[in-house]
Amino acid sequence: MSSSNHNQMRRGAFATRIGAIATAVGSAVGLGNIWRFPYEAGTNGGGAFLIIYLFFIAIVGIPLLCAEFAMGRDSRANAVKTFASLTGRKSMGAVGVMGIVASVLILSFYSVVAGWTIEYTIISFSRGFKSTDVETLHSLFNSSIASPAKSLFFTWLFLLINYFALARGVRKGIERLSNLLMPVLFLILIVFCVNSLMLPDAGRGLRFLFAVDFSQVSVTTVLSAMGQAFFSLSIGLGCMLTYGSYFKDSTIIPRTAVSIASLDTLVAILSGIIIFPAVFSFGMSPTAGPTLVFETLPAIFGAMAGGRILAPLFFILLFIASLTSTISMSEISISFCTEQFGWSRKKASAAVIGLSMALGGLCALSFGPLANFKICSLTVFNLFDFASSNVLLPLGGVCASLIAGWAYPRSRLAAQLSLTGNKLFSVIRFLLRYIIPFCILLIFINSL
Numbered sequence: 347m348s349s350s351n352h353n354q355m356r357r358g359a360f361a362t363r364i365g366a367i368a369t370a371v372g373s374a375v376g377l378g379n380i381w382r383f384p385y386e387a388g389t390n391g392g393g394a395f396l397i398i399y400l401f402f403i404a405i406v407g408i409p410l411l412c413a414e415f416a417m418g419r420d421s422r423a424n425a426v427k428t429f430a431s432l433t434g435r436k437s438m439g440a441v442g443v444m445g446i447v448a449s450v451l452i453l454s455f456y457s458v459v460a461g462w463t464i465e466y467t468i469i470s471f472s473r474g475f476k477s478t479d480v481e482t483l484h485s486l487f488n489s490s491i492a493s494p495a496k497s498l499f500f501t502w503l504f505l506l507i508n509y510f511a512l513a514r515g516v517r518k519g520i521e522r523l524s525n526l527l528m529p530v531l532f533l534i535l536i537v538f539c540v541n542s543l544m545l546p547d548a549g550r551g552l553r554f555l556f557a558v559d560f561s562q563v564s565v566t567t568v569l570s571a572m573g574q575a576f577f578s579l580s581i582g583l584g585c586m587l588t589y590g591s592y593f594k595d596s597t598i599i600p601r602t603a604v605s606i607a608s609l610d611t612l613v614a615i616l617s618g619i620i621i622f623p624a625v626f627s628f629g630m631s632p633t634a635g636p637t638l639v640f641e642t643l644p645a646i647f648g649a650m651a652g653g654r655i656l657a658p659l660f661f662i663l664l665f666i667a668s669l670t671s672t673i674s675m676s677e678i679s680i681s682f683c684t685e686q687f688g689w690s691r692k693k694a695s696a697a698v699i700g701l702s703m704a705l706g707g708l709c710a711l712s713f714g715p716l717a718n719f720k721i722c723s724l725t726v727f728n729l730f731d732f733a734s735s736n737v738l739l740p741l742g743g744v745c746a747s748l749i750a751g752w753a754y755p756r757s758r759l760a761a762q763l764s765l766t767g768n769k770l771f772s773v774i775r776f777l778l779r780y781i782i783p784f785c786i787l788l789i790f791i792n793s794l
């Protein structure tokens with residue numbers, strides 16, 4: 347059997363065992379929605395950030411999601427190979443390599459936060475969250491993440507769980523489990539929303555999240571909202587392209603992209619409705635940054651009827667949602683290593699996870715011993731977050747958009763999108779050719 351046939355079989359087997367679309371949702375929904383969205387909205391002024399974020403999801407995110415799925419399904423190969431073959435230039439594979447770099451950076455800092463969810467799962471099972479006192483919660487969480495031993499332990503534990511999921515072939519099981527459990531997570535989020543809306547001073551939180559005050563908007567706000575859209579939809583790094591390569595021919599790509607983006611955005615907004623009323627009600631600050639959600643949630647659970655039971659359930663579900671996202675990030679590099687170098691899955695997984703353990707270790711220590719070690723005035727954790735979400739992903743988005751708009755034959759793109767002869771196709775292609783690259787580059791130039 348030729349190696350490409352072999353690859354095809356492997357890809358095919360993957361595709362039929364678990365719905366590829368459900369897997370793409372698993373990639374999109376994760377800490378990006380529940381942890382990153384509220385903290386980014388909090389540090390960037392709330393309502394104005396939300397509006398700009400929604401703009402990017404609609405104008406940039408959905409068309410790019412369509413383009414990644416289309417190119418992936420057409421080439422049935424990893425991102426590096428796809429970009430090289432669509433442009434007829436080997437050097438364009440570099441766009442795929444940039445995505446691989448971004449995915450490793452994201453995996454490194456994401457695992458630190460996923461480690462926090464493991465720690466909180468344990469705490470919520472054992473003693474639970476009783477205090478709603480801001481100072482107590484603040485010092486509890488900060489002393490915990492500042493401890494190098496604890497931080498490293500939980501970050502590495504999370505990465506090792508990833509390794510077993512990826513190398514031992516249990517990822518499909520995890521993804522199936524996640525598909526079953528995500529509706530439960532959704533229901534719990536709704537219960538938390540109702541609870542938050544009934545807190546005293548909830549109105550202030552809602553006003554913060556939904557009232558648009560454009561006087562608050564700076565280039566940084568726009569850059570952050572764009573980065574959040576890319577991060578949350580898992581686009582700009584070849585992740586959705588890789589998943590598109592597993593799609594069935596009968597999948598209607600635009601409809602799938604709109605469903606994924608809507609669901610993803612809904613979870614982020616629900617998370618905002620949970621966090622901000624609580625932030626104002628308990629007298630916290632919305633601008634706390636990456637620690638915001640982990641300091642706010644315990645107060646919510648402490649004050650809530652049934653919090654003792656719902657808290658552990660919530661953290662387990664959040665952990666599973668994180669795991670399906672990190673599996674998708676790792677898959678970009680793993681499919682590249684297995685297809686390009688002929689490595690076994692085990693060897694490729696070990697290489698990717700090993701590298702992430704080293705880099706993730708540095709991110710974990712950013713809240714403790716390495717807190718004062720800064721590059722461009724950012725800690726390693728913040729640098730990885732900023733460099734991947736706000737720089738590499740949008741840059742990957744520009745390249746993918748240009749390739750889809752200019753190099754990819756019009757008729758093939760239209761056929762993949764099931765939009766041959768449809769006006770909507772001209773709109774999507776126009777966005778890909780001109781508007782998306784122009785928009786992103788303009789924001790880059792301004793933020794320099």
Ligand code: PHE
Nearest residue numbers: 374376377378379577578580
């Ligand atoms: N979209 C994921 C989340 O919101 C994170 C992610 C980014 C996953 C990039 C894959 C690639 O949690």
